[in-house]
Amino acid sequence: MDAFQPPPAVPPAYLAGPGFLSIDALMNHLNDWARVNGLGFVKIQASNKVAATGQYMRYTVACGRCRGTRPSEARIRVTTTAKTNCPWRAVATARAPARLWFITKFFNTTHNHPASSTAASHTCHQVLSPEMHNVLHAQLQIPTIRTADIFTTLQLAFPDRKHTISLKKIQNLRQKMQREKQNGLQQQQQPSDSGVKRLQGEAEPA
Numbered sequence: 001m002d003a004f005q006p007p008p009a010v011p012p013a014y015l016a017g018p019g020f021l022s023i024d025a026l027m028n029h030l031n032d033w034a035r036v037n038g039l040g041f042v043k044i045q046a047s048n049k050v051a052a053t054g055q056y057m058r059y060t061v062a063c064g065r066c067r068g069t070r071p072s073e074a075r076i077r078v079t080t081t082a083k084t085n086c087p088w089r090a091v092a093t094a095r096a097p098a099r100l101w102f103i104t105k106f107f108n109t110t111h112n113h114p115a116s117s118t119a120a121s122h123t124c125h126q127v128l129s130p131e132m133h134n135v136l137h138a139q140l141q142i143p144t145i146r147t148a149d150i151f152t153t154l155q156l157a158f159p160d161r162k163h164t165i166s167l168k169k170i171q172n173l174r175q176k177m178q179r180e181k182q183n184g185l186q187q188q189q190q191p192s193d194s195g196v197k198r199l200q201g202e203a204e205p206a
């Protein structure tokens with residue numbers, strides 16, 4: 001059985017507009033469509049940097065089967081997460097005068113693999129939106145809150161993006177924040193530490 005059902009084509013609306021305010025807004029929208037269609041897209045190359053703003057105005061978008069899937073899942077579902085060097089490529093550009101983002105060109109619309117049944121587990125579908133980040137950050141400020149409660153809050157607040165958050169991910173972010181907080185405290189304590197040393201020095205006989 002060599003033949004497979006090719007994944008659906010990206011809707012022409014991404015070319016026609018109305019366009020997106022940023023490349024990330026375009027990619028998030030595109031990946032929301034891709035996720036339910038067994039696909040995922042990534043930015044692989046930026047160009048046309050504007051010196052004044054440091055922003056890139058052109059990105060190459062690739063399928064590539066969402067490179068960088070989690071190792072645990074790669075072990076379990078080798079066939080669905082394996083890279084196939086998919087040739088699908090498009091270009092996204094910020095168009096003058098409004099600098100809105102569109103897909104301006106498809107270089108290659110061929111996928112060399114069928115749609116994946118586990119696209120939601122791919123790394124590119126686990127990017128938190130800025131709104132989710134804000135809610136998560138506010139929740140993590142509450143010292144006594146349970147990780148499970150944060151998870152529930154996010155699930156209820158963002159029902160269409162449930163796939164982007166997991167208990168494990170919240171735990172990891174929480175641990176990272178605690179480490180950063182401890183490092184910050186240690187740095188704050190250093191001046192008083194040196195103060196103690198100086199006092200000890202003074203107490204020593206000259």
Ligand SMILES: [Zn+2]
Nearest residue numbers: 063086088111
């Ligand atoms: Zn592909």
